[in-house]
Amino acid sequence: MDDVLDEAVMTLTINGEARSFSGLSDLAALVLSLGLDPRKVAVERNLEIVPRSAYGATALSDGDRIEIVHFIGGG
Amino acid sequence: MDGTTHTQAQDDTWTVAGRTFTSRLIIGTGKYKDYAENAAAAEAAGAEIVTVALRRVNLSDPSQQMLVDYVKPDRFTYLPNTAGCFTGEEAVRTLRLAREAGGWDLVKLEVLSDPKLLYPDMEETLRALKMLISEGFQVMVYCTDDPVYARKLEDAGACAVMPLAAPIGSGMGILNKVNIGLIIEQAKVPVLVDAGLGTASDAAIAMEMGCDAVLMNTAISDARDPILMASAMKHAVIAGRQAFLAGRMPRRVYGDPSSPQSGLI
Numbered sequence: 001m002d003d004v005l006d007e008a009v010m011t012l013t014i015n016g017e018a019r020s021f022s023g024l025s026d027l028a029a030l031v032l033s034l035g036l037d038p039r040k041v042a043v044e045r046n047l048e049i050v051p052r053s054a055y056g057a058t059a060l061s062d063g064d065r066i067e068i069v070h071f072i073g074g075g
Numbered sequence: 076m077d078g079t080t081h082t083q084a085q086d087d088t089w090t091v092a093g094r095t096f097t098s099r100l101i102i103g104t105g106k107y108k109d110y111a112e113n114a115a116a117a118e119a120a121g122a123e124i125v126t127v128a129l130r131r132v133n134l135s136d137p138s139q140q141m142l143v144d145y146v147k148p149d150r151f152t153y154l155p156n157t158a159g160c161f162t163g164e165e166a167v168r169t170l171r172l173a174r175e176a177g178g179w180d181l182v183k184l185e186v187l188s189d190p191k192l193l194y195p196d197m198e199e200t201l202r203a204l205k206m207l208i209s210e211g212f213q214v215m216v217y218c219t220d221d222p223v224y225a226r227k228l229e230d231a232g233a234c235a236v237m238p239l240a241a242p243i244g245s246g247m248g249i250l251n252k253v254n255i256g257l258i259i260e261q262a263k264v265p266v267l268v269d270a271g272l273g274t275a276s277d278a279a280i281a282m283e284m285g286c287d288a289v290l291m292n293t294a295i296s297d298a299r300d301p302i303l304m305a306s307a308m309k310h311a312v313i314a315g316r317q318a319f320l321a322g323r324m325p326r327r328v329y330g331d332p333s334s335p336q337s338g339l340i
Binding site for chain 1: 107129138172
């Protein structure tokens, strides 16, 4: 059973773009798999802010809508 | 000049939301050729605060330049803005994320209306301000040069009011000095002239009028030499502030000779 779950493909909508993943344990794993530095971004999961300290404890579910933002130049 | 006056100019600081700053020039971080030029301009301006925007990361190129690597948050106080937000809900959502990204609660609220004029929607701005205050944010508010709305924002808990000199990016300088003067006169929180300044004399005029600081982006980023203009703005703001503190001479209709009239040969 566990193997089946690990291999399960999960579709997430990240910054408005549908992406498929398999074997993602939590939000921390997602941020790392996207090549992002967790200290430089903020994350919203299904419109709720996820504190940086909680990435490792935040499980992801198929269909989750994730926003990952950072500071850019602006006036 | 006696020592007291000199000391006053040296120790001249301003405070917003409990944070004290020496520089009275806040600069935006948009429109620069690249972040390196932006960082050089921030240094040349002597800025202590920079405004920043919050946007989605580029997932297709996570290795692209990041603002925090050039204009470093340990050197400059980031003032996250709500540029691009047209409703209170959008502003609150953006600044909640900014607070998580940066870990601070000092923010710039701007809720615009018409995308062509970039004029603030004051009714929505006031509503958004109340939502942000209830969530514990310290809010510096971009607003029209309307003294009535400036007071409403202050009464609602704004930690600074920031009336426009002219529309964002227009470079026309202060269009309504009377209104800016009225806002400065009545306000008990810092007043910053934000947006619409075009060149150094515009910044000096704002400071001579007694505002606490100025905020600009395009006047520096769109100059032919942004870094030189940043330096010009730094000096203009200092000159304008010192002229305000020094107290200008009265205006006279007729001439008043500078050389003694007695002892003429």
